[in-house]
Amino acid sequence: MIDTRAFGNAMKERGFDFYTGVPCSFLKDLINYAINECDYVGAVNEGDAVAIAGGAQLGGRKSVVLMQNSGLTNAVSPLTSLNYCFKLPVLGFVSLRGEPGLSDEPQHELMGQITTQLLELMQVEWAFLSDDIEQAEIQLEQADQVIASDRPFFFVVKKGTFNKEALRSSEVPLRPNRVEVERNENNEQSRLTRYEALGILNANKDSRTVHLATTGFTGRELYEVEDSEQNLYMVGSMGCISPLGLGVSLSCPEKKVVAIDGDGALLMRMGNLATTGQYGPTNLLHILLDNHVHDSTGGQGTVSAGVDFATVAAACGYERVQCVFDAAQFKKALKQWHSDPKLTFVYLPILKGAKEDLSRPKVKPREVKERLMVFING
Incomplete structure (x- = not known):
């Protein structure tokens, strides 16, 4: 052994x-x-x-x-x-x-x-x-x-490779999960497109902000809003933007980490809400852009219309949970997180569809990683 x-x-x-x-x-x-x-x-x-x-x-x-x-x-x-x-x-x-x-x-x-x-x-x-x-x-x-x-x-x-190491404590410290969801007025006439929401998000970043965008149209549209060393555009690994964001935020407490999720992606790895609620630090903002469809694969419907994501996030231990529905509400939520950071979940329903003539990032995934690491660790 x-x-x-x-x-x-x-x-x-x-x-x-x-x-x-x-x-x-x-x-x-x-x-x-x-x-x-x-x-x-x-x-x-x-x-x-x-x-x-x-x-x-x-x-x-x-x-x-x-x-x-x-x-x-x-x-x-x-x-x-x-x-x-x-x-x-x-x-x-x-x-x-x-x-x-x-x-x-x-x-x-x-x-x-x-x-x-x-x-x-x-x-x-x-x-x-x-x-x-x-x-x-x-x-x-x-x-x-x-x-x-x-x-x-x-x-x-193989079995029996390691000798015994006693666990000093098996208890995982409990975090409160009784936060009240902040629900703004829902005006469907003012609903944003994904591209508009990402533009607002990009305009409200500062020199310490990291944007991690989920796979599909989200990463591609963020790239078109602005290609930046502060961005990561996920390819594949659907559902992994939330755990990736958790890992970045835990390892870089001096940075502001924003994980930009989609409804189909979050549904795929919804269990990570519990992990994030347990371990997630104050420098993590988890944004869900929900349009009830898998947009980049032809608009097939997801089951998100029947899910109260905000209540689930609150029950999993997020410290602040907000439902926003228009540009003004979204901007207010972003400014609040930047000025008073807490582990935050922001739910934003958006319109279906994507920007016309949407391109793909010209920068390769490895190059995206390398320049982001320079930004994070520089």
């Missing part, structure tokens, strides 16, 4: 001090170490964890993501369309439940057979983590070199 504390300290010496993930019995001792000694965010699913780690990486933190191999499938979307496209590295640990030749539960049988194949299909470099501490530290050095080249690296962890 590896001495978990010695291995964790070796990781910390190399700068890996931000962890996120979903528990697995094979990884419990490394998770306990992370909770005891480092910054740890307990994600509600593995895909969210990858995006949270990616956000922390944008903020200059060397990040670690932990998961059971059954959850590796949940992480496929961000690993292939967020980490791969943006060249955003992360150090991963995935357990090998269902290892061929060993007895395990039936739900792990297939994943045990295909875990390493799945990593290879995603072009993720990997290695079985040695149970010898000296060899494991050599492997860690090799993994760090891969991370330095902007590629993810995963350790596949």
